[in-house]
Amino acid sequence: xxxxxxxxxxxxxxxxxxxxxxxxxxxxxxxxxxxxxxxxxxxxxxxxxxxxxxxxxxxxxxxxxxxxxxxxxxxxxxxxxxxxxxxxxxxxxxxxxxxxxxxxxxxxxxxxxxxxxxxxxxxxxxxxxxxxxxxxxxxxxxxxxxxxxxxxxxxxxxxxxxxxxxxxxxxxxxxxxxxxxxxxxxxxxxxxxxxxxxxxxxxxxxxxxxxxxxxxxxxxxxxxxxxxxxxxxxxxxxxxxxxxxxxxxxxxxxxxxxxxxxxxxxxxxxxxxxxxxxxxxxxxxxxxxxxxxxxxxxxxxxxxxx
Amino acid sequence: xxxxxxxxxxxxxxxxxxxxxxxxxxxxxxxxxxxxxxxxxxxxxxxxxxxxxxxxxxxxxxxxxxxxxxxxxxxxxxxxxxxxxxxxxxxxxxxxxxxxxxxxxxxxxxxxxxxxxxxxxxxxxxxxxxxxxxxxxxxxxxxxxxxxxxxxxxxxxxxxxxxxxxxxxxxxxxxxxxxxxxxxxxxxxxxxxxxxxxxxxxxxxxxxxxxxxxxxxxxxxxxxxxxxxxxxxxxxxxxxxxxxxxxxxxxxxx
Numbered sequence: 001x002x003x004x005x006x007x008x009x010x011x012x013x014x015x016x017x018x019x020x021x022x023x024x025x026x027x028x029x030x031x032x033x034x035x036x037x038x039x040x041x042x043x044x045x046x047x048x049x050x051x052x053x054x055x056x057x058x059x060x061x062x063x064x065x066x067x068x069x070x071x072x073x074x075x076x077x078x079x080x081x082x083x084x085x086x087x088x089x090x091x092x093x094x095x096x097x098x099x100x101x102x103x104x105x106x107x108x109x110x111x112x113x114x115x116x117x118x119x120x121x122x123x124x125x126x127x128x129x130x131x132x133x134x135x136x137x138x139x140x141x142x143x144x145x146x147x148x149x150x151x152x153x154x155x156x157x158x159x160x161x162x163x164x165x166x167x168x169x170x171x172x173x174x175x176x177x178x179x180x181x182x183x184x185x186x187x188x189x190x191x192x193x194x195x196x197x198x199x200x201x202x203x204x205x206x207x208x209x210x211x212x213x214x215x216x217x218x219x220x221x222x223x224x225x226x227x228x229x230x231x232x233x234x235x236x237x238x239x240x241x242x243x244x245x246x247x248x249x250x251x252x253x254x255x256x257x258x259x260x261x262x263x264x265x266x267x268x269x270x271x272x273x274x275x276x277x278x279x280x281x282x283x284x285x286x287x288x289x290x291x292x293x294x295x296x297x298x299x300x301x302x303x304x305x306x
Numbered sequence: 307x308x309x310x311x312x313x314x315x316x317x318x319x320x321x322x323x324x325x326x327x328x329x330x331x332x333x334x335x336x337x338x339x340x341x342x343x344x345x346x347x348x349x350x351x352x353x354x355x356x357x358x359x360x361x362x363x364x365x366x367x368x369x370x371x372x373x374x375x376x377x378x379x380x381x382x383x384x385x386x387x388x389x390x391x392x393x394x395x396x397x398x399x400x401x402x403x404x405x406x407x408x409x410x411x412x413x414x415x416x417x418x419x420x421x422x423x424x425x426x427x428x429x430x431x432x433x434x435x436x437x438x439x440x441x442x443x444x445x446x447x448x449x450x451x452x453x454x455x456x457x458x459x460x461x462x463x464x465x466x467x468x469x470x471x472x473x474x475x476x477x478x479x480x481x482x483x484x485x486x487x488x489x490x491x492x493x494x495x496x497x498x499x500x501x502x503x504x505x506x507x508x509x510x511x512x513x514x515x516x517x518x519x520x521x522x523x524x525x526x527x528x529x530x531x532x533x534x535x536x537x538x539x540x541x542x543x544x545x546x547x548x549x550x551x552x553x554x555x556x557x558x559x560x
Binding site for chain 1 (some may be wrong): 338339340341342343344381382383384385386387388389390393394395396397400408449452453455456457486487488489517520521522524525528529532533535536537538539540542543544546547548549550551552553554
């Protein structure tokens with residue numbers, strides 16, 4: 001069943017879109033990530049213009065993050081104060097990202113920049129996560145091994161402008177969270193992702209936040225950064241396709257239910273290993289596209305369109 | 307068919323003078339709605355000739371040929387070329403071309419190069435390279451060729467030799483398939499009567515393609531009220547996200 005998308009100006013199979021939404025929604029429910037890092041490349045793959053894929057991906061992440069935060073708010077695992085600081089940084093980063101995105105589009109290098117960003121960040125995050133989760137898995141099988149400290153004191157704790165974050169049990173400077181927020185905001189605008197896959201490790205390893213509040217807090221701030229990104233893309237480049245977003249969200253909503261139920265039956269370390277492998281697989285796919293000789297060396301960009 | 311009869315009557319009412327071509331479309335309006343998946347346009351018409359039944363080097367019998375051209379709205383495009391740079395394929399060179407048809411189909415009774423002289427082609431800009439004003443001798447030639455190659459592969463540019471059928475030396479018809487990925491605007495349709503390599507008569511009409519229903523509304527909102535449109539996108543996300551969470555809650559509690 002083909003559906004004509006008014007902004008992307010392409011016809012795509014509605015069932016395929018529902019499937020993508022459901023598949024990514026399932027993974028998002030399973031792993032607690034927004035899933036933008038999967039949706040955007042998949043949309044490229046089925047022929048949606050990159051600018052539309054990025055802007056619409058951000059819109060889809062808004063919906064999945066809201067859904068996730070609701071559950072976390074009930075469990076009181078959202079550090080609102082930390083979330084707000086991250087958010088302040090995020091808005092700065094995302095405004096900057098919109099400009100970078102437009103500049104790259106004009107240079108004709110936006111595809112390359114997005115692909116490179118995917119390879120670098122997915123590669124680093126995937127490798128770190130795999131290493132950490134395999135180690136954790138090994139530890140559960142051999143409980144006699146020495147435990148690591150919850151978090152270490154490092155340079156992060158020596159900065160000024162300290163603030164108390166009660167829910168996270170931290171007393172640290174606001175500078176590192178601002179920087180983390182800004183960095184993720186920038187990526188969110190350029191890559192069309194929520195940035196959870198970068199935010200979560202940064203919060204654990206850089207800020208030393210306890211794991212139980214990390215996912216909820218990250219989702220909380222992602223709602224606002226991606227919401228801002230969505231509106232900014234709509235205003236600056238008219239590239240948000242509501243029809244495309246609606247179909248993806250519809251699929252995602254049902255997929256997320258399945259994912260959450262499936263997730264309850266799997267062990268934490270196993271989940272993290274699977275997520276790490278998935279991240280690395282996407283990274284490898286994007287890297288291959290950059291390295292393999294393309295079938296067609298030329299591409300057409302229509303002025304005034306995406 | 308009723309329209310065709312009308313045409314024949316009009317044609318018979320013509321005073322007998324120069325050769326003439328006249329035509330019509332099965333539809334002159336195409337609506338891009340959510341379920342749009344391409345459209346077939348029947349283009350038909352009739353030919354009146356000054357000196358019928360002359361010499362024939364033409365295997366099909368008639369002494370004339372017909373060319374039908376459908377041309378989509380013109381746009382400016384940039385064609386980029388990728389090259390390997392430090393092991394990575396990236397865009398390195400580009401050529402900007404103005405006034406390039408978004409869709410271009412040429413259907414004819416016989417292959418173009420056999421019925422149309424290069425001079426007539428240059429004057430009326432009928433073949434695809436002429437339509438995009440490609441200067442195939444300059445250094446942008448590779449870019450123009452790439453543009454045609456990519457659009458031909460995507461069925462946006464079509465060259466359909468032997469695709470116009472002639473009946474009883476007077477009626478002609480052809481079918482042009484408009485793809486699913488259409489741009490809005492007027493699709494100018496031209497019909498040429500060709501004798502001895504040159505155009506002796508032409509007829510112009512147009513197919514109007516526009517978004518309709520929700521597609522039209524969304525597209526207009528996105529361009530006229532982008533901020534409102536952005537908020538609408540957020541509202542949908544909010545309702546869907548909230549709704550999903552609430553639904554899970556309800557299911558859990560039961």
